[in-house]
Structure formats: C-alpha cells, structure tokens
Amino acid sequence: xxxxxxxxxxxxxxxTRPFFPAEGAASPIVGALAQVPELLEVAMPFIAVVFGPSxxxxxxxxxxxxxxxxxxxxxxxxQSHTVAAWDAGLSVQETRGLCGxxxxxxxxxxxxxxWCDAFCAAPEPVPRALTARLxxxxxxxxxxxxxxxxxxxxMLNRFCTSLELPTGASTLARLETEGVAA
Amino acid sequence: xxxxxxxxxxxxxxxxxxxLWLYSNYHCNLRCVYCLTESAPGVARRLLAADEMVxxxxxxxxxxxxxxxxxxxxxxxxxxxxxVAAQLARRLPLIVLTNATLFTPRLLARLRPLADLPVTxxxxxxxxxxxxxxxxxxxxxxxxxxxxxxxxxEMGIPVRVATxxxxxxxxxxxxxxxxxxxxxxxxxxxxxxxxxxxxxASENDMGxxxxxxxxxxxxxxxxxxxxxxxxxxxxxxxRLDLDLLVSRTRLPLERPTxxxxxxxxxxxxxxxxxxxxx
Numbered sequence: 117x118x119x120x121x122x123x124x125x126x127x128x129x130x131x132t133r134p135f136f137p138a139e140g141a142a143s144p145i146v147g148a149l150a151q152v153p154e155l156l157e158v159a160m161p162f163i164a165v166v167f168g169p170s171x172x173x174x175x176x177x178x179x180x181x182x183x184x185x186x187x188x189x190x191x192x193x194x195q196s197h198t199v200a201a202w203d204a205g206l207s208v209q210e211t212r213g214l215c216g217x218x219x220x221x222x223x224x225x226x227x228x229x230x231w232c233d234a235f236c237a238a239p240e241p242v243p244r245a246l247t248a249r250l251x252x253x254x255x256x257x258x259x260x261x262x263x264x265x266x267x268x269x270x271m272l273n274r275f276c277t278s279l280e281l282p283t284g285a286s287t288l289a290r291l292e293t294e295g296v297a298a
Numbered sequence: 299x300x301x302x303x304x305x306x307x308x309x310x311x312x313x314x315x316x317x318l319w320l321y322s323n324y325h326c327n328l329r330c331v332y333c334l335t336e337s338a339p340g341v342a343r344r345l346l347a348a349d350e351m352v353x354x355x356x357x358x359x360x361x362x363x364x365x366x367x368x369x370x371x372x373x374x375x376x377x378x379x380x381x382v383a384a385q386l387a388r389r390l391p392l393i394v395l396t397n398a399t400l401f402t403p404r405l406l407a408r409l410r411p412l413a414d415l416p417v418t419x420x421x422x423x424x425x426x427x428x429x430x431x432x433x434x435x436x437x438x439x440x441x442x443x444x445x446x447x448x449x450x451x452e453m454g455i456p457v458r459v460a461t462x463x464x465x466x467x468x469x470x471x472x473x474x475x476x477x478x479x480x481x482x483x484x485x486x487x488x489x490x491x492x493x494x495x496x497x498x499a500s501e502n503d504m505g506x507x508x509x510x511x512x513x514x515x516x517x518x519x520x521x522x523x524x525x526x527x528x529x530x531x532x533x534x535x536x537r538l539d540l541d542l543l544v545s546r547t548r549l550p551l552e553r554p555t556x557x558x559x560x561x562x563x564x565x566x567x568x569x570x571x572x573x574x575x576x
Contacts, residue, residue, distance in 0.1 A: 123540065126541070127539075127540060127541060128540065128541065129540055129541060129542065129543040129544070130509075130510050130526075130541055130542065130561075131544065131557070131560075131561045150540075151540065151546075152545075152546045153543060153544065153545055153546070153557070154545040154546065154547055154553065154557060
C-alpha cells in the first residue's frame, strides 16, 4: 500500500534502531522516516512530546488530533487516533461523532471542536470569538500547546496520506471489534 | 565544543578515522566477484559531482580531517577524475582506489601533475598467478595492472597494492610480495584485507560479516548520503544497503560529521575495531 519502502529494524540505519520496538512492527511513520535518519532522530522526539503526556490532558489532545485528522481526511491518522482516543477515555460514540457530526460533549469540548473546525477551514487566523470561547476553559499556554498539536497533526496528516501509510494490524483489529468501519 | 573541535579530539583519541572518503561513482569497467557495491558496466552510476567533492574537501580541511580518499566504482571511468584528484590533493593528502586498467598513455599523461602532489594510487592485485587474480577480478586484469604499476612508479606517483581476501597460501603470498617489489612497490605499501560479506561478496557467499562495531568509523560521502565507513554504502541485488547510513545530508559537512561523532561516541577511546578492516 505504501508509496515508499517502510524499513524494518534490520534494514534501517543502525543509529535509528532505538526508535524501533524490541518486538512487533514499528510504526509506519518510523519505517518511512528511517530512510532519512537525521529527520527521524528529531521528528520522533518532537512527536513524542507534542502528542504524548503533557500539561494538557490526553483526552483533550486526542479530541484535537482526531477532529483535525477527520477534517483533513487522513485515513491513517483517523484510524490510529480513534483507537488512541478510546485509550484516552473517549467513547465509541464520541469518536464516531468527531469523525462526522459531533455529539454535544459539554461546553469546553464543544468549543474545542469548533476551534479545530476553524483551524482546518481556512488559512486565516481562527476567529477571535472562537478563540475567546475556548479561552474560557483553557489557559493561554494550553492554547499554544493545542495550536501546535493541531499543526503537527495537520503535518502528519499530509505526510501519512501522501505516502499512503498502512494502518497497523492491531489497530484494524480493534476497530473491527468495536464495529467501526476501517 | 564545535563539531571541528570534537572531530579533532575524536581523531586524536582513535575514535574515528582522519580520512574523508568520497564515492565518486558506482559504475566500473570490471565485475569483481567480491565487489561490495555490485559495480560493473551498466549499473546505476550514482555520481558524486566533481564540484561537490571539491566543496567537501574544503569543508574537510576546515573541520580537521587530515586526508581524503576517493573510491567507487572505478574512479577513473569518470572523465574528469585526473583533474578532480589534483584539486582534492591540493587541499589534503589523497588516496585513490583504482583497478589501474584504464591507464592508457593519454590518461597517464593527464595523471602526470599528481606526481607533484600528495597522491597515492591504491591498486588491487589479488594474486601473483594471473589466472587466480583474473578469476576474482576480471579477464586480463593482471596483465594491465603489472603494466600500469611500473609506469606510475616511474612517473613518481606513489602506488599502494591492495590484496583482498585470504585465498593466498604463505608461499603464494610470498610470490605476490616478490611481484609487487619487482613492480616498485615496497612492503610497507602492500595491504591485505579480508573480503567483507556485503554486496556481491554476500551473493557469492564470500567473506566475513561486518557490523558497525567491526568497521572503523570513517565518514564516507556518496550520492545517496553519508555512511559509517567506505565498506558501508554497499549494494546487494541492485538495492542500496541502508544499515550503515549516517545521514542523507552530505553538505554542509558539519552535519554528517556530527552524526558520525554521535554514533561513534560509544567506542571506547583508543580501541580499534575487531576486524581491523581498512
């Protein structure tokens, strides 16, 4: 499926091996970036910090990642982060909504979804009113963090879609178990 | 500490090699059975542009590399190689690895300026027996090499003879040494190295397995990126091996140099690699 070769650990530059799991398949993002080790070694720590545990709770972050990925039409990121969102506490109904017509999830998260939609809609700044609405629930540094998260998500959406990276087997299995179309 | 300062310290400590290698190209007029890069006529050329080689040499001087090496493929199938070699040798002492089978009188005349520069030509010769040598390297290779070496020596261009493989018995090796001495190459300019089990050698079930820890780190630039050692950017089944790729970025040279230094930092000071493959 992928438009580029995804390197396995034994083919990859030896300096990139720490980014491969001891067992099982590596993320296709790692497999692709291993072709350019100097990018892998800066991109993966960046991704780990931006997408991983931070001052903003994981549920909030996964709402941003899944909504942006759905709006920008990245199959790989939608599938992978649907599962990640479940692990962060979202329900199957909530993730379905984030990929289509969102459910009402409370004012804070509704404001967040509206902000994500504006982020994806146009190259202009997010309207002041939507930013102000979100700021009623988030501090300024949290807004900065989520803006970077949304931007990094958009970057990876384009990366994964352009290269047609394949979704992992375990992710597809969980989607099937929950009856979510792959 | 700058990359240059770190490099100079690492060279002094024996942590990395002091030579910057340049793969000028991957194609070759021969098809040796143990070739690491599956070089032959008609393969992908993967040329490193002449101006980039010279730019890399300039940066190598600034960073603290002490010497340069050009290899391939056969460097002298690249039309401008005599002049490029001269430009490189005006910057740092240079060794060029060649099969010495293309040294026509016309090409030798173009090599003449190298006699006044710090240039050594390393020429492969695997046996004193022409048949054994030519079976490993290519038909008529032996005759061309024993013709070329004295001409180069006479021109004042230092020659080193490289023997690849462990096929020579003690008696055969003595005959080979007698031969290179007769050709004008002293014992200290004869190196014997193992076949490394990569590239065509691997396809032919030859040689010793070499991982990063077995290869002394010597920054090596190719058209495909920067590698751990000149034994690293190998080709098998037409596919470039990436296991010893350091970075895709070649220039500025500081970038791949920094990457090599980071990767080699795990080598204890002063220790050499287990196979001593040079």
